[in-house]
Amino acid sequence: MPELPEVEALREFLDERLAGRVVAAVRPVAVSVLKTYDPPLTALEGRTLAGTTRHGKFLAVSAGGLYFVTHLARAGWLRWQDTLPEAPPRPGKGPLALRFALQDGGGFDLTEAGHQKRLAVYVVHDPAEVPGIARLGPDPLAPEFDEAAFAALLAGERRQIKGVLRDQSVIAGVGNAYSDEVLHAAKLSPFALAANLDAEKTARLYAALQTTLREAVARNHGLAAGLLKAEKKSGLRVHGRTGEPCPVCGDTVREVSFADSSLQYCPTCQTGGKPLADRRLSRLLK
Template sequence: MPELPEVESLSRFLAEHVVGRSVARVYPVAFHALKTYDPPLTALEGATFDGVRRHGKFLDLGAGEVHLVMHLARAGWVRWKDRLPEAPPRPGKGPLALRVRLAEPDGAGFDVTEAGTQKHLAVYVVRDPLEVPGVARLGPDPLSEDFTAEAFAALLKGERRQIKGVLRDQSVLAGIGNAYSDEILHAARMSPFKLAATLSEEDAARLHAVIGRTLTDAVERSRGLALGDLKAEKKNGLRVHGRTGEPCPVCGDTIREVSFSDSSLQYCPTCQTGGKPLADRRMSRLLK
């Protein structure tokens, strides 16, 4: 799933390539992905892109009085093409969900795709990004100047959930998902099951610093890369997430996994849980 660093890189790439250019045609291919109807998708045609922003994991392409807002969900992506095919795309079972063709002379543009059978990609055309419910309820951006250690500590007060779930909650912090929450907690040497409200001031300050450093480093590693290389860069840069059974790069212990119904987390017992393996809840249910 694209998270804050990847979406930030996508927004920077698109800003360099589309700002100042007008839209010739927009082709909706997967109609289930379009979540709004007023303004219509055709409101983008003839408009000029004047800015690209990121709101958490949402991409926001401003074009005059309207915004094209996209959430790429688990398997969505943006693919830039210097020259799109001349023939309009046909709806079908392929990954293409939306095509945006820019005005001539070169006919460049981008495709929005979604792999897999579970379709959660969401596309909105709105007059104000805050009209998108997911944007309106976002918490603070962890790369913003307002996200101070004091502000983070205030978010944790009275929070009885496990810190892993808190970091992933978009209404608490915008942009962190499953992968980077694993990376952040490993770097902070903190158990994903630790209750957020039990963090000391020192713990909260350390975690705040690690959040900023982890996300900033990931953004910088992606700077200047082509869109097609961003996913590989993310995977290569992860130290524990998705690396079950491999040695921890810090201590050499074996990275372990806890599985849930539709996801999993990875952690290092030595670095994060005092050497004690966390209970795999899926396996616990099978053994009952």
């Protein structure tokens, strides 16, 4: 799933390529992709594009008083093409969900792999009209998001810190992968209760959040859209690396599985050497 660093890189990538160009057509291919109907997609045709902004994991392209907004969800991606095929896209079994064509022949496709179709597109007068954007918490890279603001968000949170970091209404843009990375860098258990973190642990977590996200954004700077997935994977230290040695201490990276996701962590770095219970595996063994 694209998270804040990858979406920020896509914002930068699109900002450089779309500003000043004119929309020819926006053609949905998957029935599930379009979440709004008024204004229609055809209202974008002939409009001159301006800047692209990021709102958590959402991208919003300004188009002459309207906004084309998309959320790539778990398996979506953006594929840029300097020259799009002349023939209009046809619905089928492939991953193509929508084509965004420019009058000079370029543009991009939105694709989504897998059977669960969650990629979303909106056409609105203001990005805040998108329900997911309206619910977003603060952006962790915003200048005003200091340690005091972070501590205030955690106060009273009786949930596990892993879930708090992933909750878009608390902090915008952090998903499953980077929450694993942040907790590993902070040397905290993903099951620790957010409200129970003392001042020292909160400071450590805030520093890890800032460093992890900013370093990932810096690694992605200037990369083409097609290279971002590989860059993300190469930069991860524990997420997706079950069974591999921890790059910090050499212990084996462990996993806890849930119904539709999993988390990875290092017992030595994060839980005092104690493996966390994998509830799904425990049920299978009964």
